[in-house]
Amino acid sequence: MSFTRALLNSSRPSALRAAGLRFSSTARPVTLKERLAELIPAEIENVKATRAEHGKKAFGPVLVDQLYGGMRGLPALIWDGSVLDAEEGIRFRGKTIPDIQKALPKAPGGQEPLPEGLFWLLVTGEIPTQEQVAELSKDWAARAAIPEFVEEILDRCPPTLHPMSQFSLAVTALNHNSAFAKAYQEGISKKEYWGPTFEDSMDLIAKLPNIAGRIYRNVYGGGKLPAIDATKDYSWNLANLLGFGENPAFVELLRLYITIHSDHEGGNVSAHTGKLVGSALSDPFLAYGAALNGLAGPLHGLANQEVLVWLRKMQSKIGEEPTDEAVKEYIWSTLKGGQVVPGYGHAVLRKTDPRYTAQREFALKHLPEDKMFKLVGQIYNLVPDILLEAGKAKNPWPNVDAHSGALLTHYGLTQMQYYTVLFGVSRAFGVAAQLIWDRALGAPLERPKSYSTSAIQKIFKDKS
Numbered sequence: 001m002s003f004t005r006a007l008l009n010s011s012r013p014s015a016l017r018a019a020g021l022r023f024s025s026t027a028r029p030v031t032l033k034e035r036l037a038e039l040i041p042a043e044i045e046n047v048k049a050t051r052a053e054h055g056k057k058a059f060g061p062v063l064v065d066q067l068y069g070g071m072r073g074l075p076a077l078i079w080d081g082s083v084l085d086a087e088e089g090i091r092f093r094g095k096t097i098p099d100i101q102k103a104l105p106k107a108p109g110g111q112e113p114l115p116e117g118l119f120w121l122l123v124t125g126e127i128p129t130q131e132q133v134a135e136l137s138k139d140w141a142a143r144a145a146i147p148e149f150v151e152e153i154l155d156r157c158p159p160t161l162h163p164m165s166q167f168s169l170a171v172t173a174l175n176h177n178s179a180f181a182k183a184y185q186e187g188i189s190k191k192e193y194w195g196p197t198f199e200d201s202m203d204l205i206a207k208l209p210n211i212a213g214r215i216y217r218n219v220y221g222g223g224k225l226p227a228i229d230a231t232k233d234y235s236w237n238l239a240n241l242l243g244f245g246e247n248p249a250f251v252e253l254l255r256l257y258i259t260i261h262s263d264h265e266g267g268n269v270s271a272h273t274g275k276l277v278g279s280a281l282s283d284p285f286l287a288y289g290a291a292l293n294g295l296a297g298p299l300h301g302l303a304n305q306e307v308l309v310w311l312r313k314m315q316s317k318i319g320e321e322p323t324d325e326a327v328k329e330y331i332w333s334t335l336k337g338g339q340v341v342p343g344y345g346h347a348v349l350r351k352t353d354p355r356y357t358a359q360r361e362f363a364l365k366h367l368p369e370d371k372m373f374k375l376v377g378q379i380y381n382l383v384p385d386i387l388l389e390a391g392k393a394k395n396p397w398p399n400v401d402a403h404s405g406a407l408l409t410h411y412g413l414t415q416m417q418y419y420t421v422l423f424g425v426s427r428a429f430g431v432a433a434q435l436i437w438d439r440a441l442g443a444p445l446e447r448p449k450s451y452s453t454s455a456i457q458k459i460f461k462d463k464s
Contacts, residue, residue: 029131031139033198035124040194040440047441064456071267072347076448077275079266081122081433089354090264092118093125097260097354104259105133107233109248112255112362115234115429116140118262119205122433141230141237143206150174151214159219163421164296166219170211172289174204180283180439193281194440200284201432208425209234213241220415234258238425242413249366250411254422256362257404260355261423263430269294270301270424274431275438279446284435291431292424301420307343308405308416310334311375320371327378331386343402344383345393355400359407372406 059075066074082092092100104113104127116136120128128136150173157166175181179196188196213225222243229237235254236245244250266272274291278284295301318326334341346353360380363373380398387396408419437443451459 029129029135032120032123032128032132032136033195035126036194036198036436036440039124043437044441067451067456077266077272078443079271079275079434080125080437081430082263082265084265084348086348086350089349089351092263093121095121097358100259101358103127105130107236107251107255110252110255112252113259114255115258115262115426118259119429119433122263122430123436137233138230139202140206140234141228141232143203144210144228144237146170146174146207146210146214147177149176150211154211154214154218157218162296163215163219163418164292164301164424166215167211167421167424168289168292168296170215171204171208171285171292173285174207175283175285175289177203178283178285179203180281184281190442193442194436197284197439198436201436204284204288205428205432208428209238209241212238212421212425215421216242216415216418220418244411244413247411250413252366253362253407253411256358257407257422258426258429260358260400261426263427263433266434268300269297270427271431271434275434276446278435278438279443281445284432287435288428288431291427295424295427296420301423303342303399303401304405304419304423305416307401308409310342311372311379311406315372315375321374322378324378324382327375328382328386331379331383332390335386335390341383341387344387344398345395346397346399349397349399350395352397353399353402356398356403359400359403363403363407363410367407367410370406370410372409376403376406 062074066072080093082090084090088096090097095103100113100118100121104117104121106112107114114133114137116133117128120126120132120136150170153173154166154170157169179199180193183192183196210225210228217223217225226240226245229240232240233255235258236251238258239245239247239251239254264271266275270291273294274287277290278287282290298306314322314327314330318330322330331341360377363370363376367373380402383398384396387393405416405419408414408422413419
């Protein structure tokens with residue numbers, strides 16, 4: 001077969017372009033894995049060049065307070081999918097939330113970005129076509145089934161076991177069929193690690209709706225789990241598994257929710273945990289199972305639940321349509337009681353979280369008269385000035401958790417203990433994308449240096 005004929009038979013637009021040939025618009029779209037294979041060699045050279053030019057340069061001081069303060073603000077990780085700017089908010093591969101809301105493909109008749117497109121962006125840095133996103137939806141639907149023994153594990157869990165504990169159990173158990181674990185045992189070359197890591201990551205994301213749906217129905221009822229519909233997108237299938245597939249507004253909410261919760265740079269507990277465990281060459285199932293255990297912590301994934309509890313307590317005390325004065329008094333009573341106003345403030349951001357803004361715009365469009373939403377908006381107008389007056393926060397503005405619970409409640413998903421599972425489905429996108437690139441670029445085992453308190457004291461005593 002001639003070189004030109006081989007290229008034509010490949011139906012690969014990229015290969016045809018490289019050869020200077022024209023191709024038909026009806027050619028099969030390049031898959032995510034094929035595009036990634038094209039990008040990896042150049043990115044390896046880019047990393048080499050960056051290290052050669054800047055590798056010996058200091059990237060900021062390390063303060064003792066940072067060591068004792070949970071490494072807050074300490075530059076210590078490479079995370080390519082997203083970067084969080086204190087003034088601007090999150091950027092996914094350089095694009096803001098409004099950027100991706102405009103640019104990413106939508107479902108037919110939909111207005112919110114499809115998470116499939118966001119994953120493509122996280123992995124490649126490129127906006128996919130509608131056809132590429134449709135193929136990704138089909139691929140995930142084809143991978144969505146979970147092994148029978150994992151179904152049995154979930155079915156045997158008592159309903160009193162927290163949904164996040166069940167979620168972590170099931171994801172960890174998927175390691176049984178890990179392509180990476182098998183390939184590693186068979187002696188795969190380090191240069192090829194990314195391939196089975198990609199397959200595991202695709203399987204992980206694809207199977208999460210079935211796991212999440214089974215947990216929801218086992219714990220809260222709802223009958224037999226419906227089958228995955230290969231003609232529908234990821235968010236529709238997740239909504240349908242939860243029993244909300246016939247509510248198009250809820251499906252749209254899930255598309256937005258998964259997209260904006262998918263990644264938030266690498267320093268948060270779940271993302272960092274996934275990267276750290278993955279650096280030991282644990283497969284993506286083991287790495288993300290560990291990440292979920294971090295996400296389950298009250299200081300991480302449970303924040304929107306705490307917001308909703310606080311809002312409901314407020315409503316029970318001062319009514320569903322309180323005056324501004326009544327709300328102000330309740331906020332002050334919260335602060336004077338030694339508590340924080342949940343959903344306000346952020347470790348990095350110094351402005352209103354763009355993820356909050358995106359949810360507020362969704363609510364204004366779909367549920368402007370909802371009483372809980374009106375209360376959330378009322379609080380938004382009052383809390384920042386009160387927090388500044390009280391001197392309680394460097395950033396008095398709302399974060400993503402200040403709004404999400406109110407939206408989910410409006411559509412009937414009222415089981416607050418389950419909310420973190422939805423967060424867990426979403427955050428897999430960012431963690432998986434980074435795991436793929438870590439294996440492609442040969443990221444090493446993470447092993448930071450630790451010091452004892454006495455060692456710190458000795459270091460500075462010797463310097464004095």
